[in-house]
Amino acid sequence: MTFLRLEDLTKRFGEFTAVENVDLSIERGEFVSLLGPSGCGKTTTLQMIAGLQEPTAGRIVLGGTDITRLPPNKRGLGIVFQSYALFPHMDATGNVAFGLEMKGIGRSERQERARAALKLVKLDHLADRFPKEMSGGQRQRVALARALVIEPPVLLLDEPLSNLDAKLREEMRIELRLLQQEIGVTTILVTHDQEEALSMSDRVVVMEDGRIAQIAAPLELYERPRDLFVSDFVGKTNLLEARVLSAGERGSVVGIEGHQIDLPGTDLGKLDKVTLSLRPEKLVMSDAADGVEAKVLAAIFLGANWLYRVQTPIGELFVTQPNSGRPGFSNGDKTWLSWPDGAVNIFSAEGRFDETH
Amino acid sequence: MKRINATPYLLTAPGVLFFSALLGAPMVMTLLLSLHSYDYTLGIQDDWTLANYLDVFTDSYFYVIFGRTLGLSLLVTVLCILIGAPEAYILSRMRNPWRSIFLLVVLGPLLVSVVVRTLGWAILFGGNGLLAKTTAALGLGEVSLMYTMTGMTVALVHVLVPFMVIPVWASLQKMDPQSEDAALTLGASPFTVIRRITLPQITPGILSGSIICFALTAAAFATPSIIGGRRMKVVATMIYDEYKNTLNWPMGATLAALLLFANIVIITSANRLVERRFAKVFE
Amino acid sequence: MRRLGPLSYIFHTIFVIFILAPLAVVVLVSFTSKGYLSMPTDGLSLRWFKAIWDAPEFIEAFWFSVCLAFVSASAATLIAVPAALALARMTFHGRAAISSFLLSPMLIPHLVLGVAFLQFYSRLGMGGTSVGLTAAHIVVIMPYAVRLSLASITGLPRDAEQAALTLGASRFTVFRRITLPLILPGVAGGWLLAFISSFDELTMSVFVAAPATQTLPVKMYNHIVETIDPLSASVSTVTIVITFVVMLLLDRLYGIDKIFIGKS
Numbered sequence: 014m015t016f017l018r019l020e021d022l023t024k025r026f027g028e029f030t031a032v033e034n035v036d037l038s039i040e041r042g043e044f045v046s047l048l049g050p051s052g053c054g055k056t057t058t059l060q061m062i063a064g065l066q067e068p069t070a071g072r073i074v075l076g077g078t079d080i081t082r083l084p085p086n087k088r089g090l091g092i093v094f095q096s097y098a099l100f101p102h103m104d105a106t107g108n109v110a111f112g113l114e115m116k117g118i119g120r121s122e123r124q125e126r127a128r129a130a131l132k133l134v135k136l137d138h139l140a141d142r143f144p145k146e147m148s149g150g151q152r153q154r155v156a157l158a159r160a161l162v163i164e165p166p167v168l169l170l171d172e173p174l175s176n177l178d179a180k181l182r183e184e185m186r187i188e189l190r191l192l193q194q195e196i197g198v199t200t201i202l203v204t205h206d207q208e209e210a211l212s213m214s215d216r217v218v219v220m221e222d223g224r225i226a227q228i229a230a231p232l233e234l235y236e237r238p239r240d241l242f243v244s245d246f247v248g249k250t251n252l253l254e255a256r257v258l259s260a261g262e263r264g265s266v267v268g269i270e271g272h273q274i275d276l277p278g279t280d281l282g283k284l285d286k287v288t289l290s291l292r293p294e295k296l297v298m299s300d301a302a303d304g305v306e307a308k309v310l311a312a313i314f315l316g317a318n319w320l321y322r323v324q325t326p327i328g329e330l331f332v333t334q335p336n337s338g339r340p341g342f343s344n345g346d347k348t349w350l351s352w353p354d355g356a357v358n359i360f361s362a363e364g365r366f367d368e369t370h
Numbered sequence: 371m372k373r374i375n376a377t378p379y380l381l382t383a384p385g386v387l388f389f390s391a392l393l394g395a396p397m398v399m400t401l402l403l404s405l406h407s408y409d410y411t412l413g414i415q416d417d418w419t420l421a422n423y424l425d426v427f428t429d430s431y432f433y434v435i436f437g438r439t440l441g442l443s444l445l446v447t448v449l450c451i452l453i454g455a456p457e458a459y460i461l462s463r464m465r466n467p468w469r470s471i472f473l474l475v476v477l478g479p480l481l482v483s484v485v486v487r488t489l490g491w492a493i494l495f496g497g498n499g500l501l502a503k504t505t506a507a508l509g510l511g512e513v514s515l516m517y518t519m520t521g522m523t524v525a526l527v528h529v530l531v532p533f534m535v536i537p538v539w540a541s542l543q544k545m546d547p548q549s550e551d552a553a554l555t556l557g558a559s560p561f562t563v564i565r566r567i568t569l570p571q572i573t574p575g576i577l578s579g580s581i582i583c584f585a586l587t588a589a590a591f592a593t594p595s596i597i598g599g600r601r602m603k604v605v606a607t608m609i610y611d612e613y614k615n616t617l618n619w620p621m622g623a624t625l626a627a628l629l630l631f632a633n634i635v636i637i638t639s640a641n642r643l644v645e646r647r648f649a650k651v652f653e
Numbered sequence: 654m655r656r657l658g659p660l661s662y663i664f665h666t667i668f669v670i671f672i673l674a675p676l677a678v679v680v681l682v683s684f685t686s687k688g689y690l691s692m693p694t695d696g697l698s699l700r701w702f703k704a705i706w707d708a709p710e711f712i713e714a715f716w717f718s719v720c721l722a723f724v725s726a727s728a729a730t731l732i733a734v735p736a737a738l739a740l741a742r743m744t745f746h747g748r749a750a751i752s753s754f755l756l757s758p759m760l761i762p763h764l765v766l767g768v769a770f771l772q773f774y775s776r777l778g779m780g781g782t783s784v785g786l787t788a789a790h791i792v793v794i795m796p797y798a799v800r801l802s803l804a805s806i807t808g809l810p811r812d813a814e815q816a817a818l819t820l821g822a823s824r825f826t827v828f829r830r831i832t833l834p835l836i837l838p839g840v841a842g843g844w845l846l847a848f849i850s851s852f853d854e855l856t857m858s859v860f861v862a863a864p865a866t867q868t869l870p871v872k873m874y875n876h877i878v879e880t881i882d883p884l885s886a887s888v889s890t891v892t893i894v895i896t897f898v899v900m901l902l903l904d905r906l907y908g909i910d911k912i913f914i915g916k917s
């Protein structure tokens with residue numbers, strides 16, 4: 014059942030359209046991410062849901078009620094701002110208790126619930142500290158506790174992890190997700206970090222220039238991106254321009270830089286030009302003469318993986334191989350590159366090419 | 371053993387020497403002068419006495435003028451807070467280019483001589499000024515604010531309000547505007563946001579602005595002299611009269627020493643209060 | 654960010670009128686054709702601007718003020734910059750004391766400084782001399798020069814200087830080629846602020862100046878205390894116009910908020 018619905022939501026700043034016709038339905042308890050490059054309108058969308066920006070057109074419906082014109086202080090949503098926006102003149106407890114006070118809850122209950130919320134984010138030992146006396150991660154948790162303590166129907170997170178260092182960010186991803194599942198609050202997360210979106214969400218909404226490009230579960234999004242933009246933005250990929258040489262029921266053949274590639278089981282029909290997308294980790298490097306010839310140009314050790322840049326007849330490609338514990342390939346090594354059937358995503362000008370095409 | 375490095379002393383020497391001769395010596399001389407008595411026929415005496423200070427503390431004439439100066443300073447400071455702080459807030463919320471333009475309008479008069487600004491008020495307040503004409507037209511008779519407390523207050527607020535706008539503006543710049551949004555989404559009304567979130571964050575700015583306004587009013591000379599004249603004397607104009615008209619320099623020096631003392635006590639204790647109170651909260 | 658309501662705009666409008674009203678009145682009155690203070694009801698007359706020309710003591714006072722401000726601001730800057738370098742960059746015994754000493758004129762009312770100089774100079778037999786007046790001005794404006802120099806030196810990252818040192822420059826070369834160019838804008842701002850403070854200074858100068866060494870504010874003050882006539886308004890109008898031009902220049906060069914409010 015739909016809990017929060019955005020209908021044709023649009024925001025213009027003068028001539029400029031920041032958000033255009035965003036349509037989105039979110040279930041109760043769902044974790045949804047808004048993912049997109051900088052300036053694509055994620056924050057604006059979130060702020061319209063919060064009531065901090067007035068939509069130019071469209072509706073916002075929460076639990077059956079239209080809240081489009083409701084002022085932000087009547088919506089009761091919990092928000093964690095990118096800057097955390099803590100109140101510098103109040104200690105952690107004061108920050109967390111503020112929303113309860115605004116609801117007219119008595120002093121002792123306020124203190125108790127604030128303390129419980131701080132405990133939930135594992136910060137009860139710093140209840141008397143002022144924001145200035147806390148680290149970035151601790152501030153972030155106070156902001157989270159402050160948003161959660163009012164038991165909001167929807168939790169809105171605007172890049173809450175972007176100010177943390179890499180290790181803390183990964184820890185907080187897991188903690189935040191576990192916490193969200195524990196209390197079951199409907200959550201919308203804004204991020205430009207595709208790994209963050211993929212690892213935390215039930216569904217990911219990819220935005221491009223104010224419009225929704227694709228809505229899908231993380232795995233589906235990664236494996237079957239709907240167009241070139243999504244394919245390029247979500248995860249790493251090699252994009253190859255190809256001419257269709259022949260097409261039929263049994264399969265098609267395309268030419269890349271004068272080299273022929275078989276696409277068994279795919280009928281490209283009347284298409285003339287397509288783009289192939291090959292994920293680096295789907296490629297297999299081996300000494301057995303299979304696929305295309307490859308020469309290693311650069312080898313970078315990443316710990317869990319090797320990242321190679323290789324020269325092939327179809328162009329320069331990135332390849333990721335798991336680290337097996339033995340030395341990998343070195344610069345100048347000659348080897349062969351292949352990939353399993355179905356590992357290739359094919360895009361035409363209209364978008365993804367599928368069996369359904 | 372650490373060798374003492376002479377460079378910093380050499381670099382600061384010109385300033386220190388210059389100040390010792392031209393600030394230290396005159397100030398000490400003035401303090402000493404306040405300890406001599408004065409005779410209207412014989413002039414400054416060679417004795418050492420606290421008589422001048424006793425005079426000030428026992429004569430109701432001085433009480434009235436010190437009381438008036440204190441009252442004026444408090445009133446001007448409060449008015450500067452009441453109109454300067456909201457204006458700084460409004461300015462900080464404006465969009466460019468309006469913000470820069472009005473900042474220029476508000477701060478620009480600081481560069482215009484106090485004499486000129488006070489002249490404007492004197493013309494407005496004077497016998498056939500705009501104010502008198504307006505009140506006459508309204509059937510209230512010709513109201514003149516020359517030589518009144520009200521007139522001095524208005525003119526001094528005009529002269530000093532930029533000194534309130536500046537520090538409040540600075541503390542607003544440091545504030546995260548999203549903390550207001552955060553309070554709103556937590557259910558606070560716009561008025562509660564101002565009272566509970568914005569105001570506490572700009573309090574350091576208001577306090578330091580108040581210190582400046584208070585100290586500058588207490589020692590203001592040109593405006594009380596032109597608008598208040600002989601009839602509405604304050605400490606500064608009284609000191610001027612002692613030096614330039616009655617020529618009782620020792621009494622003038624005594625009053626100057628008291629003004630200086632009050633000034634330093636108020637500024638340093640207020641500063642300390644601000645630092646102690648807010649060290650934990652703001653950097 | 655919250656939007657401003659109509660009440661805010663009403664308040665703002667009244668505030669701006671309050672700020673500009675006395676200046677506007679001065680400018681208007683100076684265009685009167687009458688022999689007494691009045692609004693220019695029958696067209697704009699330049700009579701009182703010609704009167705400035707005919708009574709050259711205001712023009713003399715203006716040029717005297719300009720020279721005084723130029724000399725004292727330059728001297729204060731020359732003293733302040735080395736001191737600021739030491740205060741900002743070195744740790745030494747008595748640093749805090751020296752810094753408060755050099756900033757202390759800000760704590761002392763100008764009136765008190767005025768009577769102190771009056772007595773000091775008359776004792777030395779140099780009452781009312783331009784040398785005495787200049788020295789007094791240097792004392793009063795020194796804190797501005799020190800503060801702005803300090804601010805620009807403190808805000809200067811040290812890595813550029815360290816880089817120059819590792820590239821083989823001597824300490825003096827580093828100062829001349831790296832430090833000085835970098836702090837120059839701040840120092841120039843301090844000089845300007847010192848110049849303006851000196852040019853506008855009245856309260857102290859009233860005590861120190863003699864009839865032969867009257868600065869423009871002192872001359873205007875003495876004139877106004879005797880009589881408020883259209884001449885005082887026309888002189889004021891000229892200074893308002895000059896100030897306005899200087900202000901626009903300052904705003905172009907530095908941004909007015911940076912000069913008054915510092916960083917940002």
Ligand SMILES: Nc1ncnc2c1ncn2[C@@H]1O[C@H](COP(=O)(O)OP(=O)(O)OP(=O)(O)O)[C@@H](O)[C@H]1O
Pocket residue numbers: 026029031049050051052053054055056057058205
């Ligand atoms: N108040 C405003 N006036 C004019 N344009 C605005 C305003 N607020 C945002 N924009 C524009 O709207 C677009 C979307 O802004 P938004 O803040 O939603 O981007 P975002 O997706 O959150 O980007 P980021 O990842 O950088 O935070 C941007 O191009 C921005 O310049």
Ligand SMILES: [Mg+2]
Pocket residue numbers: 055056057
């Ligand atoms: Mg954003």
